[in-house]
Amino acid sequence: LLQEGIDALIVSPVNIHHTAQWVEEAQQRGIPLLTIDEKLPGIPYVGSDNYCIGQMAAEEMAKRLPAGASVGILAGSVNQDAHMKRTAGFRDYLREHTDLHLVAVTAEDTKYRQAALESADMLRQHPDIRGLFVTSAVMTLGVIDATEGNQLPIHIIGVDTQSDALAALRLGRIDAMISQDGHESGKMAIDLIVKELQGEGIDGDHFISNEVITKGDADAYQMKED
Structure with a gap:
């Protein structure tokens, strides 16, 4: 070009x-x-403002979980600034404004299948996790499919508002999405x-x-x- x-x-x-x-x-x-x-x-x-998106997601998560609850982040690729900024904003808000504990963070390509596998593995290693922040809509859809059979409910907040994510939100499979x-x-x-x-x-x-x-x-x- x-x-x-x-x-x-x-x-x-x-x-x-x-x-x-x-x-x-x-x-x-x-x-x-x-x-x-x-x-x-x-x-x-x-x-x-991707840092702000992370902060918004953390604030929303804090409304849904009791003090002391454990949460995790499934972030997209480290080759993309947006996912890293969202992760940083979420982490900083939890540390500065809540009593929630961030116990696990993964950063992988923004793929449905990979997110499903990573979230299942994260919950095996940290069964006390009660909330997950997912930095893209495609990954969020993978996460909800992987976590629906979990014995205890997992609160899930994602980013982006494509139509299939909104449909899952309407069905209550996702707690909240940050629009883009x-x-x-x-x-x-x-x-x-x-x-x-x-x-x-x-x-x-x-x-x-x-x-x-x-x-x-x-x-x-x-x-x-x-």
Whole structure:
């Protein structure tokens, strides 16, 4: 794309550690660059405040569990900044504002099957876990399938609001999801790139809105998404 005379570039990096070459080339060519969903140092960013998402999830979890309860985190790939920031926000909120105990954290690719296996293994090693924070919707669906037969209820909070996750939320299989509107991110990215091409600066972070969605909110949120 950079060699085809484009005027601007919006990228959602799959691996934040393999970006230097195309970032440098875009800058050398004077092509405005914006990242969406994944944040890179020094590059304008559009998407969620992922640290805040982790904090929101921890606050919601604390409402559902008694003091002293054990919780775990199933995070996505360490090659993606979003999952690491969500993990950090959740961990920091628990430490600073609750009496909950974080006893296990895993970081794997954001795959359904892997999340199911990891959550089952985590609960075997830590049968006292009563809450799980999962940093993507796909992983959340894997986790709920792996934990439904658990003798004691596991409170599950995930991130992102694709339709199958909202359906599971409506059925009470998930306690809450932190929303992330891809349409809002895409529109904001285009608006910002237009401003940049018109000579306005777009430096810094540009955050979309995020909400805690629970069972009672799921239908209304789905209608808004549709």
